[in-house]
Structures are given as C-alpha cells and as structure tokens.
Amino acid sequence: MPDLYTKESTQTDFKLNWSQLQDGARLILEPAVIEWAQTVRGFQGLDLHVSNLVKGEPKSVYAFGNLQGEGGRLPLGGLDIKGVSIYFYGTVPVAKRYELVSSLSNALKWLINIQRKMLGAFSFKHSPLIMYHAAELEGRWVLLEANKALADFLGINIDDLIGPSAKAQVLDYVHPDDLQQLITSYDYIRTTTRNMALNYRIRGVDGSYVPVTEYVRYSQDITQKRSQSVLWLQPDEPPKFSDATNLFNNIESFMQDISFETGRDFLVHFCRRLEASKKIPWLLFCVPLNDDWWETWVISRRGFLLPPFAFQPNKIRAIDISSFNQQVPESCSDFEKECLFGGHPIVSTVKLADESERNRAYLLFGTEKPIKDIAGFEEILQFAGKRVLREIWQARLADAQLVQNELLLRQKNQLTSMVTLLGQLDTIADESEFLWQVQENLQKTFNLSSLDLVYWASGDWHTVLQAAPYSHYWNEYSTLAKNESWIKSLEKCRREDNLVLERATHRIYWPLGQSHVGYLVMVMTVYSDMPDLELLNFSRNALSLALQGLMQRENLRLQAMRDSLTGLGNRTQLHAWIKVALPTQKQASLLLFDLNRFKEINDSFGHQFGDKLLCEIGPRIADNLSDKAHYLARLGGDEFAIFFPNISPQEARQVAKKVSEVLSESYFIDRLRFQVEASVGVAHFPHHGSDGHELLRCADVAMYEAKNSAKAVVEFTGELDTTTPLRIAVLSGLDQALSEGQLSVVYQPLMSTATGLTGGFEALVRWTHPEFGPLSPAEFIAIAEMGEGIRKITDFVVRQTLANLKVWRRIIPDLHIAVNISPRVLLDHHFPEIIEGMLKEFDLPGESIVMELTESTLLVDPVRAVEIINMLGEIGIKVEIDDYGTGYSSLAYIKSLPISALKIDRSFVADILTDETNQVIVSSTIKMAHTLGLQTVAEGVEDEATLMLLRKYGCDMIQGYYYAKPLPEKEVVGWLKRNV
Structure with missing residues (x-):
C-alpha cells in the first residue's frame, strides 16, 4: 500500500472541511460521470448538492461540465437517496439521467455518511505462539491450518504440512521415544472429548529435540471431528494452564460461529466477530481489484455495515502497513480520514498475503485510543489469515461464476426472445409494423437506452423521426449532417454490410439491409455490457433474412393482387378493396363490363393485338373518371369491374353511361383505327348485396342482360335474377x-x-x-x-x-x-x-x-x-x-x-x-x-x-x-x- 500518511502528526479533533469533501466526491464520482457522458448526446453539465450537516442547508459538493443556463433538478424519491440533489444541464433524456444516478447510488449514500464519522483501520502482527488446527477427513487426521511460527520452528514450508496430500506431519518430528505415548494420548482425548496438556519432545530446525507442552482442545459436531492445539516451548516459561486455556478458548470461540460459513459471508462474519471481540469501533476490510483500484468488501461501524466503495490507493497519502496504533497524520485529508478510518485519531493496519502476493487483503482499524491487546489480534489473524485468503479466492471464483451464469442466462433469454421475434415477423406483411416489432423487442432484449432507425438514400443518411406502430415510418425524417459523429461508422457498416461495434460509446450499428426507401441501419446504444458478438451476428443475419422475406412477400402480394398484363387490380384485389370500403359506406356501386366483339378482334388480328387493346382500357377510364373515387380491376379476358365507394345509385347510373361512351370511342392500335363497344352491368350497395361477391353476381346478371338485349347499360333488378329461389x-x-x-x-x-x-x-x-x-x-x-x-x-x-x-x-x-x-x-x-x-x-x-x-x-x-x-x-x-x-x-x-x-x-x-x-x-x-x-x-x-x-x-x-x-x-x- 502506498505511503498514504506521514508518521509525524498530532491528534486533532475532526472538523469537516468542505473542500476536502469535494476532493473526495470528485475522486469517487468523476470516472463514472466521464464514462457516462461519452454515451449520451445533448449533455452539458451537472451540479451535485448534499446537505451540509453543520449549516443545515444543501451545498454543491461536485460540479462537472458547463453549468450555463438553467439546470433541471432530478427527483430522487424513488432511489432511496436522502440528502442529495442533482441538477442537469442540457437535453439529456430523463431515462439516461436516472441511469447515471442509479449507477452512483452507493457512492452518493457514502458521501452522506462521510459527514457523520471518520474511517479507520487496524494492523495485525504474526502470532509468536505455535498454533494449528486438525480435523478427521476420510478416516484419518489431517492438518488444516498452521501458523508461520510452526513452520519456522520445524524449518519446513507451511504448505508441506497442510491438507490430505501433505508431504510431512507434525508426528514425523516427535522424538521416537515419545511418539507412541503421544498417539495414545491423542486417542484418549478424542474418545473422552477432554481438553489436556501433553508433554513431549519435538525436533526443531537445528536438529535438536526441544521439550514442549501442547494444549489440545477437541470438538465434534454432526459432520466432523476437530482439534486445536497450542505449543509452548519448555525453555521459555509457559503461561499458566488457565491463561493458555483462555487464549485457546478465545480462539475457538472466535472461530466456531463462522467456521462453516464460506465466501463473502465468512469474511463479513469474520470482520464483525473481530470487531466485537476486540471492541473496535471502526473496521474496514479491502481487497485489490488491480494495481490501480481497491474495493472495500466490509465496512463496519460498531456492528453496522456501511455501503462499500472503490478507491485508488495511489492517489491517497499512505500510512505504514502492518503497524498498530499510529497517529493519523495531519497531511491526511478529512475525506480520507472519514472514508478510511471513520474519523478516529488512531489507525492500525495489517496486510494479509500469501507468499506469491497473488492473494492480498488489508484490514484497517480506527480507534479513539491505542489498542492494548495487540498479541490477541496477532494470534487470531495468524490463526485465521490463510482461511481468510482462501475465502477471498473462493469468493472471487464464485463472483466470476455468478457473472458467467448471469451472462449465460442473459444470452439464453436474448436468444429465446430473438427466436420468438422471428416467429412473429413471419406473419407480418407491413414494413412499418415489422420495424415497430423489431424496435420493441430489441429494446427489451438487449436493455437499450436508445434505438434509432437510419437509412441511406440519394447519397445522404437520414434518421427516421416517426416511430409508432401501423404508421408509415418514412413520413418524417431528418438528414444527418456530414460531420455527424455517426457518419464514419454508418459508412463502414454500409460498405462492409456488417455489424460495427463502438465499445467506448456502447453503440452498435446494425445493418438490416435494403428496404423500399434505401439501405436501413439500426443505431443501438446499450446501457452497460455489450451483447455477445456471436448472438448479435446470428440475430443480425436472421433479421436481415426476415426483412428480405417481408420484401419478397410484399412483392408477391402485389403480384397476386395485380393483373400481369394491364397492371390493374385483379379479382382478388377488387374483393379486398370492397371488403375494406363497405363497412364505412352508406352506399356504393359496382360496374361490370366486357368488350363486345373482342373475340373477333383476337381471332382476326391475333392475341398480341388484343392484349394491346386491353391495356388501353385502364388509362382511358382513369383519364375520364379522375374526379371520381374509383377502383378499376381486370377480372379476366375482356371483363373489367369498377367499384365506386360513396356514390348514389342515380350518380352511378350517370357514370355507367359515361363509361360506356368513353369505351365506345375509337381506338388506334398498330396504325389501325377501329371501334369496340362495351356491355355494362350495374349493382348497388346495400340494395343488391352486402358484400363483394353478391354485388359482383348481381352486376354480372345485369351485364349479360345488357349483352343479350343489345343495351349499353343495364341496372340490376330482382326480375333479372331468375335463379334466386335455387x-x-x-x-x-x-x-x-x-x-x-x-x-x-x-x-x-x-x-x-x-x-x-x-x-x-x-x-x-x-x-x-x-x-x-x-x-x-x-x-x-x-x-x-x-x-x-x-x-x-x-x-x-x-x-x-x-x-x-x-x-x-x-x-x-x-x-x-x-x-x-x-x-x-x-x-x-x-x-x-x-x-x-x-x-x-x-x-x-x-x-x-x-x-x-x-x-x-x-x-x-x-x-x-x-x-x-x-x-x-x-x-x-x-x-x-x-x-x-x-x-x-x-x-x-x-x-x-x-x-x-x-x-x-x-x-x-x-x-x-x-x-x-x-x-x-x-x-x-x-x-x-x-x-x-x-x-x-x-x-x-x-x-x-x-x-x-x-x-x-x-x-x-x-x-x-x-x-x-x-x-x-x-x-x-x-x-x-x-x-x-
């Protein structure tokens, strides 16, 4: 840990310095604010106020960006953050504002706690006592924990004594003459569950045997038999049996409630037990994330856990590690004092680390008075230190596994959502509805903060402004400026026809492909983690195929609803027009006509000539009925129908007469001029039918009557329908x-x-x-x-x-x-x-x-x-x-x-x-x-x-x-x- 504090200092009463609080706010807030600001458009600045507990009024503690103009205060009632007010400047959407505040909620709560108490830390020392912990595993006794004092005494690496595959056992160092008696005593202790003091000789690092006294405490629960031992060297005066037993009992009492906890739960209980047993008012347990950042795993003030935070130790003036009862130096800022030591004047710190330094942890204690029982701290930390480091490692593995599981579950849900979407898109025939469904699904599937539709046409990029279901997407749009930050990525997306990911801005440029207006791209911004690239590529290819399928279906639908020769609607299209129009009409009419002597024209001049004649009908009708709403369809051969919505029977009769006159005018085809008349039948809604089929049947009856009676126009009547009963x-x-x-x-x-x-x-x-x-x-x-x-x-x-x-x-x-x-x-x-x-x-x-x-x-x-x-x-x-x-x-x-x-x-x-x-x-x-x-x-x-x-x-x-x-x-x- 860097030199955070100088040793030369005098204890002073804590007085809150607002500038130091601002320095601390900038330290823990600014990295996240900068990262967030890069992902949004329209952001100008923000101003953070917290309640000054001394003056009883809110005061700015952190400002960022340009604060010109009038800022808007963001309500924080739903976020459970009391005593904080934030003013935003610019045009950032409210959802993006809440996104930032939510990510800073723990840090904001921490700023409020800073004014109440200061932080502190404890340091630990190694125990001079030889201690170890054994348990019965698979029928034999195995050493689970041992302190460095035992390894130093025996002259062996501590790892060689630990676990089922240990290279050596403590019994290997016992004098041969004492070995059998010691094993018998162990069996007696385990049988009677009594605590005993055993005397024997053991070989030290110099090869000589030294008399020792071992105090053994045995315990048993449902799952395991265990023992704890403390060895006293006879050359030194051993403590009284009661003192050793008390120390042993303290250690056992300290560990027994938490011995079956694992991971972060073990570490929390360990810290709280340590705090309670030694009457420490402030304890902070932190673990390095990397070389630059540390994170606090446990912060406890008199038994109450406080919100965790992360900090950069290289930006804080350090104090010595593994040193008890230091005075907090004057050079340490008030913010640092409060955050790290709870505002206490005495700080003690201890570093826990294995030999490789891969696993490290730091305990910081803050006290009002110097700690007296330093030996007790060292005994407990020496006994439990390896377990603490192992649980840190296990907790990190569990965290990584949890992250992996969450990632896999998220990817599974995203894949399921995409497959469901693809199934829904198969039934959609309208492009606007297609894009709306895609937007709605992707917004939820990938947790997007924004999704914009952009298309390239006529050399420019346009962003779609209309975004409502079942409406035409292209009615409203704006053209992107040439210097718009999106242009470079959009051009790359179009050029390569592939996804473009901007991880710094959390933005994805997703090409959908060619639509009827141009090359279509979705610009997506995600809140946090970028989705899996393989899933994105699968989804992108699937949606592109779905859009192509939609375009093909639209083309087929148009072909299915159009006459291939004349380009007019066909019978199916006619019925579709009538089906849509009739429910909103009080009256309507249908005209059905065919061309007289058309067969003779075909036979005389050929089908190609007849086809040209049929192609003349549509333009002629359109030119002469442009003032009337109408729908013209070719039903087959030389038979045509015209549907007139919202027209009275009287007006329909006049229009039918006009149609007959228009069609009877001469035609000029292939340098030939000739004349063809038409037979027109007329039927009215609702008098002659309530749907297209009935109207068409009645008009057909009237048309054949016109043909048989050599009349130009015949209106349907009941007398003409001789087949009505049948x-x-x-x-x-x-x-x-x-x-x-x-x-x-x-x-x-x-x-x-x-x-x-x-x-x-x-x-x-x-x-x-x-x-x-x-x-x-x-x-x-x-x-x-x-x-x-x-x-x-x-x-x-x-x-x-x-x-x-x-x-x-x-x-x-x-x-x-x-x-x-x-x-x-x-x-x-x-x-x-x-x-x-x-x-x-x-x-x-x-x-x-x-x-x-x-x-x-x-x-x-x-x-x-x-x-x-x-x-x-x-x-x-x-x-x-x-x-x-x-x-x-x-x-x-x-x-x-x-x-x-x-x-x-x-x-x-x-x-x-x-x-x-x-x-x-x-x-x-x-x-x-x-x-x-x-x-x-x-x-x-x-x-x-x-x-x-x-x-x-x-x-x-x-x-x-x-x-x-x-x-x-x-x-x-x-x-x-x-x-x-």
Whole structure:
C-alpha cells in the first residue's frame, strides 16, 4: 500500500472541511460521470448538492461540465437517496439521467455518511505462539491450518504440512521415544472429548529435540471431528494452564460461529466477530481489484455495515502497513480520514498475503485510543489469515461464476426472445409494423437506452423521426449532417454490410439491409455490457433474412393482387378493396363490363393485338373518371369491374353511361383505327348485396342482360335474377345437404386407348335436393362458388374419393381419380397443405389423385396459380387442363404451366367425324401435347368411329358414354373386376 500518511502528526479533533469533501466526491464520482457522458448526446453539465450537516442547508459538493443556463433538478424519491440533489444541464433524456444516478447510488449514500464519522483501520502482527488446527477427513487426521511460527520452528514450508496430500506431519518430528505415548494420548482425548496438556519432545530446525507442552482442545459436531492445539516451548516459561486455556478458548470461540460459513459471508462474519471481540469501533476490510483500484468488501461501524466503495490507493497519502496504533497524520485529508478510518485519531493496519502476493487483503482499524491487546489480534489473524485468503479466492471464483451464469442466462433469454421475434415477423406483411416489432423487442432484449432507425438514400443518411406502430415510418425524417459523429461508422457498416461495434460509446450499428426507401441501419446504444458478438451476428443475419422475406412477400402480394398484363387490380384485389370500403359506406356501386366483339378482334388480328387493346382500357377510364373515387380491376379476358365507394345509385347510373361512351370511342392500335363497344352491368350497395361477391353476381346478371338485349347499360333488378329461389336454397342448404347425405359422388371411367382397360376415373358430384330434385353441377356449382360453399363441396368430394380409392387400388394398384377444382379453392395457399393432410390420413401417395383445372381458373391469377400447382407437384399430385381449347390465350400459357395432361373439350370431339376444322384442332392439339411431354384425354366420346379416329390421332385416354356413364360408388368394384 502506498505511503498514504506521514508518521509525524498530532491528534486533532475532526472538523469537516468542505473542500476536502469535494476532493473526495470528485475522486469517487468523476470516472463514472466521464464514462457516462461519452454515451449520451445533448449533455452539458451537472451540479451535485448534499446537505451540509453543520449549516443545515444543501451545498454543491461536485460540479462537472458547463453549468450555463438553467439546470433541471432530478427527483430522487424513488432511489432511496436522502440528502442529495442533482441538477442537469442540457437535453439529456430523463431515462439516461436516472441511469447515471442509479449507477452512483452507493457512492452518493457514502458521501452522506462521510459527514457523520471518520474511517479507520487496524494492523495485525504474526502470532509468536505455535498454533494449528486438525480435523478427521476420510478416516484419518489431517492438518488444516498452521501458523508461520510452526513452520519456522520445524524449518519446513507451511504448505508441506497442510491438507490430505501433505508431504510431512507434525508426528514425523516427535522424538521416537515419545511418539507412541503421544498417539495414545491423542486417542484418549478424542474418545473422552477432554481438553489436556501433553508433554513431549519435538525436533526443531537445528536438529535438536526441544521439550514442549501442547494444549489440545477437541470438538465434534454432526459432520466432523476437530482439534486445536497450542505449543509452548519448555525453555521459555509457559503461561499458566488457565491463561493458555483462555487464549485457546478465545480462539475457538472466535472461530466456531463462522467456521462453516464460506465466501463473502465468512469474511463479513469474520470482520464483525473481530470487531466485537476486540471492541473496535471502526473496521474496514479491502481487497485489490488491480494495481490501480481497491474495493472495500466490509465496512463496519460498531456492528453496522456501511455501503462499500472503490478507491485508488495511489492517489491517497499512505500510512505504514502492518503497524498498530499510529497517529493519523495531519497531511491526511478529512475525506480520507472519514472514508478510511471513520474519523478516529488512531489507525492500525495489517496486510494479509500469501507468499506469491497473488492473494492480498488489508484490514484497517480506527480507534479513539491505542489498542492494548495487540498479541490477541496477532494470534487470531495468524490463526485465521490463510482461511481468510482462501475465502477471498473462493469468493472471487464464485463472483466470476455468478457473472458467467448471469451472462449465460442473459444470452439464453436474448436468444429465446430473438427466436420468438422471428416467429412473429413471419406473419407480418407491413414494413412499418415489422420495424415497430423489431424496435420493441430489441429494446427489451438487449436493455437499450436508445434505438434509432437510419437509412441511406440519394447519397445522404437520414434518421427516421416517426416511430409508432401501423404508421408509415418514412413520413418524417431528418438528414444527418456530414460531420455527424455517426457518419464514419454508418459508412463502414454500409460498405462492409456488417455489424460495427463502438465499445467506448456502447453503440452498435446494425445493418438490416435494403428496404423500399434505401439501405436501413439500426443505431443501438446499450446501457452497460455489450451483447455477445456471436448472438448479435446470428440475430443480425436472421433479421436481415426476415426483412428480405417481408420484401419478397410484399412483392408477391402485389403480384397476386395485380393483373400481369394491364397492371390493374385483379379479382382478388377488387374483393379486398370492397371488403375494406363497405363497412364505412352508406352506399356504393359496382360496374361490370366486357368488350363486345373482342373475340373477333383476337381471332382476326391475333392475341398480341388484343392484349394491346386491353391495356388501353385502364388509362382511358382513369383519364375520364379522375374526379371520381374509383377502383378499376381486370377480372379476366375482356371483363373489367369498377367499384365506386360513396356514390348514389342515380350518380352511378350517370357514370355507367359515361363509361360506356368513353369505351365506345375509337381506338388506334398498330396504325389501325377501329371501334369496340362495351356491355355494362350495374349493382348497388346495400340494395343488391352486402358484400363483394353478391354485388359482383348481381352486376354480372345485369351485364349479360345488357349483352343479350343489345343495351349499353343495364341496372340490376330482382326480375333479372331468375335463379334466386335455387340460389337461396343452395347457399343456405349446403351444410344440411352434406350432413344428411344429399350429396354423392359418381365416377366416370377413363379408358386407355392403347390397352382398352381402365386407367382411372373422374369424380363428379351430384346433389339430390329434397325440394328441387336431382341438381346437375351446372345448377349449383356456380352458385356455390360465390361463397365458401365450393370449399365444402371440394372437401367432401376429395375425402369421399380418397376413402374409395384406398379400397379400389387393391384391385388396380396404380389407379388414379381426377377431381375438378374451382379458382376459389385452387388459389387458397392452404389448399396443398389440406390435400397433403388427407393423403396422409388415408395413407395414399400424391399420384393417386389428379386435379383438373379449366383455363379460366388459371387466368384469374396466373402467378398464384403457378405457385400453388408447383406446391401440389412437390407432394406428387398431377394437374390437368380441363375443357382445353375453350379458354382465352390457351397456347400462350400452356408452354409455361407445370401440368401433366390436356383434356380436349367435348365441343371439339362431338362432331369430329363431320367437321374437318375440329379434326385439325384435335389432331394438332394431340401432337402439340405430345411434343411438350403431355398426355391427352378426349371427353364426350359416344361411338366407336370417334374412338377409332382418336386412337389414330394418338389420343392417350378416352372418356364418354361409349364406355360408360358416370357410375355410382357401389358399381365401381364390379366395373373394375370386368375391366382389369
């Protein structure tokens, strides 16, 4: 310990000197304040006041920084710090202010205690008595403690006597003639638990035997047998037996209450026992942290523990170590006197250290009068010193382990929090909500004092000011100045696309990657310890991937909601617009129109020309309806819809007329001028429907009436809806029909032209209605598609088919059944998952079922359709195009679709024997399909001549009445046995 104090001093009464108190405050507060100030922006200065107990008023004891302007007082009521006031200058957030005060709370409490008493210390000396402590371990007696006096007397290293693996024992030095008698006496003492004095000879360092008297005290508890011994050399006059016994009893009494304590608890009890047994008013026990800093582990004033603190001994004028009853020098400041010696005029100090000096500790005692029983101190410290050093070492190991455990637990919780966040982000489709969730989670996970969003765009860095959930983040921002302290680290973060850590400022620059506005970086400031770098890298990569996934989902969502040809909204987008708007509207209207003679234009000029015409519709509508809020969507082919929120029926009729006139104006495409009219149907909310599906159905009825009656615009009325009773029966009675068995499935065979045997079936649903009788699919499927009924029907057909197929494949192992799938069912992203679950339920492979789709189904939303067909293909399910040749732009899609077969529509097959055009269409279709690696199925084959012609063309499969009508379930097994 440095020379803190000079020996020359006179004892004076303590009088508090405020400048010395300020010096002490600066010593213990300033390092932490400087470190904190480096982590915050807007800090100007602070002024700390404590109550002057002499004058009874607060007074500045520590000031830091610039105190210009008006300071704001920080309330400290919740921190249990009495007598302290702190004024902050600048624009530091309140949370950051409390962070500093919380970290200084112990030091602030200490400043208050300084004015009440002064500190002191004791020094210790080695005991001249030979003492040691033994215990029975695993059936034999082992020396646990021994003082330096024993080692010096025997001339041996003290460590060679201690522990189960000791190199030597005290008995090895006993005179051979006395050894057996001594062992017998030990056994007697341990058996009778009596205290005895034993006389024998022992060999000293010079090799001669010296008579000694050993006073032995034996004790036993539940866990261990122990003994303590004091040896007196006979050449000196031994103390009276009662004096030795009293000393022995004092040591045993001192140790017995704390012998089973460990770590810091042992050290606290040791200090308090030492203080009480020797009637010391002030005791301070400190341990070096490093060469510059020491920390106090125990500070006790008459039995009351005071808050600990750390100090730099090289900045304090020292006194001698291992010296009792020194006068505190006048050169020692009042602050030092109070902190270290409790304000007492007499100081005693002692250093405890092992031979390597790796383990050190210092005891400082403060007393009003000199200590008389110095020998008693030395005896106790000599006896317990090694134990104290060992417990310091164990306490440090325990502290390190605790820190490690806390670190591991914190990292585990952080990892769990990040994994939970990633799961939540998978369901988020909005970028603003994504960033809000990230901010909220990271703030808690990594204990952040601040988190700023910054993005790079157009050569500048911008910080986001808007930070509320479900709002657009980029509405408010400010541009960072070129000399901003963040710029250098932000540029490095962007250049390397990696984390940048500033440990001095506790700041992390975390790149998220490209967002729709620019390169996005989070600037995070942590309160204390920097998070684990490996965890940060894992979290950074995961969040970057999550953001990329969000961007991809947004792009896919935009693609899924947009028509790929015209860029307008599609059917899905239209329903989304209507679903959002209707709950807030009292009235609205929907216009549905298609272009007259569009098929003739396509046939005459080609699909490319027709596509250009379709692309003219959107701009023409937008230019002429810019004064009306509207949403325009292309539903497929030449069919378009316009939704008008908050419009009256009368105004909607006028707008519909204007739309008809605008669309009928001439078009100029590829240097050709021509004219196309439109048929417009109009439906109103809430008169004609309460949702988008009902409005679209009514508008569709009105549009077809306009087309049939050659009118430009028709408004829906109840008289036009001739299917209303049946529609109501279908929509309201489907659940009951399914539960009562009104629906059934029939199976029409698919015959191989090569073998003439059954290759599969097509599943067809039938409904026997109790009121309307047998209903054909044409009568209820289209109605069911307007709501969720089509999903229930599809689920029923697939489940019935798979249940039967599991039985029928015992007859034909590779038998498959085709099922028709509507657009509403196909375009559900969960559809492949549902089918896969059914296949597992019936233990059937994917190739056992085939999905039949019409071209119109694919054209509703081509991007999503292809995506879902690929998902079906991944589980082995094949897809066929039904009614091929009747849809729009068939050849344009066929080459890119992941399908396995084409089903040629019956309209081409029915008169193939007499219509040469149909012969060319069918034969060309079969050749094209085979060239693309697809199979062909002909529908509607009803005679042998048609069959033979189709076989000649190379058609793979035949379906029609020539072989069989659709068979009820109970007749299929018989059919299979006849046609295997």
